[in-house]
Structure formats: C-alpha cells, structure tokens
Amino acid sequence: MALVYSITMMLGYYRMNEQRTKAKEKILFWTLMVLVLSVLVYSPLHYGFSYP
Numbered sequence: 929m930a931l932v933y934s935i936t937m938m939l940g941y942y943r944m945n946e947q948r949t950k951a952k953e954k955i956l957f958w959t960l961m962v963l964v965l966s967v968l969v970y971s972p973l974h975y976g977f978s979y980p
Contacts, residue, residue, distance in 0.1 A: 935960070938956065938959070
C-alpha cells in the first residue's frame with residue numbers, strides 16, 4: 929500500500945503548489961504517468977497469473 933500513500937502525497941503536493949509554473953505541473957504529471965505505467969507493467973496482480 930506504499931503506492932497508494934506515495935500517490936496521495938504527490939496529489940497533496942500538487943494541490944499545495946497549484947500556483948507554480950506549468951513546467952512543474954508537467955513534471956509532476958509525467959512522474960505520475962511513469963509511476964502508474966511501471967506498476968501496470970511490473971505488477972504480478974495484473975499480469976503474473978495471466979501468462980507466466
């Protein structure tokens with residue numbers, strides 16, 4: 929459940945810094961995208977049981 933905690937912390941950080949630049953928003957957005965994609969690719973719950 930560390931994943932959920934880290935996502936919650938990232939979203940809280942995003943809300944606190946809404947007035948920052950668009951570049952910072954884009955960096956945070958891609959960080960979240962990479963995190964989600966890495967979980968989908970490496971998670972055994974999603975793929976481990978379908979095709980080993």
